[in-house]
Amino acid sequence: MPRSCGWKNIKKALVCLFAFLCGIAPHGASAGPSALDQQTRALALLNRGCGTIVAQQVEDTPTPAPTATPSSSPAPGYVAPLTGTTQLVSTPRPSPGAATPPPVPTPTPAPGSTGAPIFVTRGGPTPPPITPAGQAAPAPEATPSGTPTLAPGSVAVISDQFVGSVKQGKPGDAIGNVHIIYSNGELVGDRAHYDGLRTVTMTGHPFLINRARDSVLSADTIVFDTVDQTAILSGGVGTSNQGVERGLVHFSAKELHTDPDGIGHGTNAFLSTCEHPRGGYHMTGKTLTYYPGDKIVINNVILWLGAAAVFYLPRVVIPLRTIDDETKRPAFFPEMGYDQAEGFYVKTKLGFGKDQYYYGYYRVEYFTKVGLGIGYVGFYSKKNGRRSAQVNYYGIHDRRTETSTHNLTVNEIENFSNTLRSNVSFSYNSANGALTNLPTSTNFNGSVTHSGIRSQQTYTFGHAATGSQSDTNQFGISDTRRLAKNISQSEIFTLSHSSSSYGGVQSDTATAHFTSNTNMTTPGATYALKIDKQFQQTPFGYNSLPELQIRPTSFLHNIGFPIQSVFTIGEYSEPQTQEATSRADLNFTLGPALYNLLGSSFSAQGSIRQIIYGTGDLKAQITQNLSLNTPIGTHFVNSLTYNEANFSGPSFVPFQFDAQSNQNSKGANDVMRFFNQDYYTLSINTGTSFRALAQPVGYTLSARPTARSIVILSGSLNPGLGFGNTNIQLGTPLGRDMTLQFIGNIDWKRQKSWLINKSVYLSKIIGDCYQLQLQYNQDAKTVNLTINILAFPSHAAGFGIGGQTGSIIPSSFNNI
Numbered sequence: 001m002p003r004s005c006g007w008k009n010i011k012k013a014l015v016c017l018f019a020f021l022c023g024i025a026p027h028g029a030s031a032g033p034s035a036l037d038q039q040t041r042a043l044a045l046l047n048r049g050c051g052t053i054v055a056q057q058v059e060d061t062p063t064p065a066p067t068a069t070p071s072s073s074p075a076p077g078y079v080a081p082l083t084g085t086t087q088l089v090s091t092p093r094p095s096p097g098a099a100t101p102p103p104v105p106t107p108t109p110a111p112g113s114t115g116a117p118i119f120v121t122r123g124g125p126t127p128p129p130i131t132p133a134g135q136a137a138p139a140p141e142a143t144p145s146g147t148p149t150l151a152p153g154s155v156a157v158i159s160d161q162f163v164g165s166v167k168q169g170k171p172g173d174a175i176g177n178v179h180i181i182y183s184n185g186e187l188v189g190d191r192a193h194y195d196g197l198r199t200v201t202m203t204g205h206p207f208l209i210n211r212a213r214d215s216v217l218s219a220d221t222i223v224f225d226t227v228d229q230t231a232i233l234s235g236g237v238g239t240s241n242q243g244v245e246r247g248l249v250h251f252s253a254k255e256l257h258t259d260p261d262g263i264g265h266g267t268n269a270f271l272s273t274c275e276h277p278r279g280g281y282h283m284t285g286k287t288l289t290y291y292p293g294d295k296i297v298i299n300n301v302i303l304w305l306g307a308a309a310v311f312y313l314p315r316v317v318i319p320l321r322t323i324d325d326e327t328k329r330p331a332f333f334p335e336m337g338y339d340q341a342e343g344f345y346v347k348t349k350l351g352f353g354k355d356q357y358y359y360g361y362y363r364v365e366y367f368t369k370v371g372l373g374i375g376y377v378g379f380y381s382k383k384n385g386r387r388s389a390q391v392n393y394y395g396i397h398d399r400r401t402e403t404s405t406h407n408l409t410v411n412e413i414e415n416f417s418n419t420l421r422s423n424v425s426f427s428y429n430s431a432n433g434a435l436t437n438l439p440t441s442t443n444f445n446g447s448v449t450h451s452g453i454r455s456q457q458t459y460t461f462g463h464a465a466t467g468s469q470s471d472t473n474q475f476g477i478s479d480t481r482r483l484a485k486n487i488s489q490s491e492i493f494t495l496s497h498s499s500s501s502y503g504g505v506q507s508d509t510a511t512a513h514f515t516s517n518t519n520m521t522t523p524g525a526t527y528a529l530k531i532d533k534q535f536q537q538t539p540f541g542y543n544s545l546p547e548l549q550i551r552p553t554s555f556l557h558n559i560g561f562p563i564q565s566v567f568t569i570g571e572y573s574e575p576q577t578q579e580a581t582s583r584a585d586l587n588f589t590l591g592p593a594l595y596n597l598l599g600s601s602f603s604a605q606g607s608i609r610q611i612i613y614g615t616g617d618l619k620a621q622i623t624q625n626l627s628l629n630t631p632i633g634t635h636f637v638n639s640l641t642y643n644e645a646n647f648s649g650p651s652f653v654p655f656q657f658d659a660q661s662n663q664n665s666k667g668a669n670d671v672m673r674f675f676n677q678d679y680y681t682l683s684i685n686t687g688t689s690f691r692a693l694a695q696p697v698g699y700t701l702s703a704r705p706t707a708r709s710i711v712i713l714s715g716s717l718n719p720g721l722g723f724g725n726t727n728i729q730l731g732t733p734l735g736r737d738m739t740l741q742f743i744g745n746i747d748w749k750r751q752k753s754w755l756i757n758k759s760v761y762l763s764k765i766i767g768d769c770y771q772l773q774l775q776y777n778q779d780a781k782t783v784n785l786t787i788n789i790l791a792f793p794s795h796a797a798g799f800g801i802g803g804q805t806g807s808i809i810p811s812s813f814n815n816i
Helices: 033-038
Strands: 053-058 085-090 156-159 161-164 172-182 185-194 199-203 207-210 215-218 221-225 230-240 249-258 264-272 281-291 295-305 308-319 335-339 343-355 358-367 371-381 387-398 403-415 420-429 441-451 455-466 470-484 487-502 505-521 525-536 543-552 563-574 579-597 600-613 618-632 636-648 665-676 680-688 697-703 710-718 726-733 738-746 755-766 770-777 782-789
Touching (some): 172 199, 249 281, 264 295
Antiparallel strands (some): 053 085, 085 156, 161 172, 172 185, 185 199, 185 207, 199 221, 207 215, 215 230, 221 230, 230 249, 249 264, 281 295, 343 358, 358 371, 371 387, 387 403, 403 420, 420 441, 441 455, 455 470, 470 487, 487 505, 505 525, 543 563, 618 636, 665 680, 680 697, 697 710, 726 738, 755 770
């Protein structure tokens, strides 16, 4: 039974008009059956009483204007002479509901949802190629002049021929290059059968493509519901570049259908990001569910490397959107390895979640010496954005010590209004590392912040405890106000109490701390007035009552080199020394001054500081830093630096916080660098402290034996002691898509095992699809194997020498 236009149970209906149009004679003209057979007819679907149908003509070449004047407003069902390809545009009816998402995942809103018109141009008879992620998409072609447009919510049907009845409730067929165009996509096939009520069955190599042209679904048969705007695909095969950073994601299902919300469901799932899955990797599963523009979820998954089944996962989540947070990045393959303390291990993450408001993963880790560890990481948020939370739990029973450890972290943010916000966090750690016997620790922190136009107040509370050894509670209040355009004022008050028990000694400490800051900015200087006072049982720190700091924006700017100055004056007290007096601090920073001398670059920088106390004590400090960089020819550079520091005055009085060294010092360092572009660089450095003591000579050699390999040697020669350990790093390709990296130390004084502290990194790319990463560390006695999907790469540094994924080449090779 046809559904009326006001049927309230239909959510997000795009259109109510969708009619089959047959070729009939124009109004007022006569045409016999033979003329009808010679015309090209268009197929349309019509819901009774829902609007009017307007036929428009699209031709490959412009046609002359008709001699007869057409009527100003065609009647429903009016058809123009069909001299070319014909399309049907249905006038949309107003709909209170939102548009139903298309049956193809789309990362961005469809053009129709923005109110912009869609240019109605028929696509090709075969699915267009999807541009792989990481490659530039072809430039869009200009829209032909005069091309008709499809208003938001409307539907157009284009075909070469029509057979059957055009009356409502009777079936019909569209034959030849059939295109059903709607706001969010296009359904294409060789033949479409309409049952006369609401269903279109598309056959003949049918496919669905979304408006963004970045996802396409092909099938043996597509059954399209014109009321719910849903589809059922038999033997559905999909291709998309959504969410991947390299290549494409390919998936298929035996019976794929979409619900009214646009979410797709299928059975006998298959997925891979390899162009040749049998030579790379692929996944098979019992069921598949995809969420448009968000993710694909497969249940009861078997992971295959080539033709070998290697692992089983109850659930895998594949994102169809870019993920920057590494904690949310999927892990399809388990991590395997060996650790001397924990034995052989397998670690994996099992993703879960319905949408972006609730998702996460389970941690499952098994160690042959320790046992099974289970973890849970969940992310929650409300759709209105008022609340979000994160839960992180991990527990394991250690069979070596027959003890169980549990770690839990919870963080929750609540937005009560646009100006009031709270943040609460809790953590519980029964273990702080492997093979540790540290006591259980708990932490609780909460804050409430009110943000106004000119002021902000924050109230905080914190509690921390470590077993029965220590306990700390703290309460704080802060208030910040803008008194004028260039004046701000803030006050902070904290009250804390801590107790501890170590070695049978009990201690309790209570502390109150008050700080007031007033800041003013003027064109000539910035001013900061500070009051800092502590009340505590055990004397500690110092008090400033008050302190005024002045920073001129310009000071003696006409003398040829820059000078920065800071003037500080105030009244201070130090409870632990029972000293209280006034203090003035004048600090000048000179330079840097830069000069070019005979092809060499020279720079100089220094500082002068004078401190005056109310007790009559004086302290002074002068420092200087000089450098001279001299290139000689095109393969040699010499860099000479000199630094000096001189102190005057008492070292530790009157205040301990002003303690300074009473030893004057100076030193020089020289670096000689020989290089030839980036083929090699040899750096030799030594220095002196002007104390008649021989200094070690350091060396670093970096060389490129080939364009894709590098060797780095570094160490030092100590006079009288000989060569110390030499660090060696190398990276070299081992055939196609395979690299080897090595790091270790050469101990020249050992007669045996002279190569120590070895680490080896081996990387192999399989099928331009996934990467095997093998790591060995001699000191830790560990072996680790991971599989990195190139379409969803991990951005976290960790594999490779120096934390650089796949490379040990320095970022500035010529500046070593």
